[in-house]
Amino acid sequence: MGKRRRVQGWLRPDTEAGPNTFWLPTEEMKSKIGSVGRPLFHIDVKLVDEAGREVGPNELGHLLIRGPHVFGGYWNRPEATAETMVDGWLHTGDLARRDEVGDHYILGRLKDGDVMIIVGAGVGYVWGAACVRWGLCET
Secondary structure, three states: OOOOOOOEEEOOOOOOOOOOOOOOHHHHHHOOOOOEEEOOOOOOOEOOOOOOOEOOOOOEEEEEEOOOOOOOOOOOOHHHHHEEHHHOOEEEEEEEEOOOOOOEEEEEEEOOEEEEEEOEEEEEEEEEHHHOOOOOOOO
16 A cells, blocks of 8 residues: 555535545645645636635635535525525535635634634534534533
8 A cells, every 4th residue: 555645635524515625735734734635627716706706815705616526505495595506606605715825714603603613724614503413512
């Protein structure tokens, strides 16, 4: 077996885009703490403001994803699909920024009722009732 390499990435814990969208090379992990890296091959991402305009480097924006790994829609829920998929872009509900070289940082959630928990290099979500049940957020 060859030498193993560690890479850092961002795994969305939902079913709309998976299994991974970003990657960060091993040699950049220490210098890019908090970054999920850059988009994988064949995946497009963009960050937009409230009006849908792309934001510049180091500006906060709503993360949109487009690629072959993005889902085709919610089963028997065309209205929910239309809200989430707009013009071929998955509206993730994640707030992020991109630095000058194109590495991304996930900073929060746009959608109401979601709480983001950042643990070490990982990102996880706790939704609604689970957040309250385990005392992970204020009620």
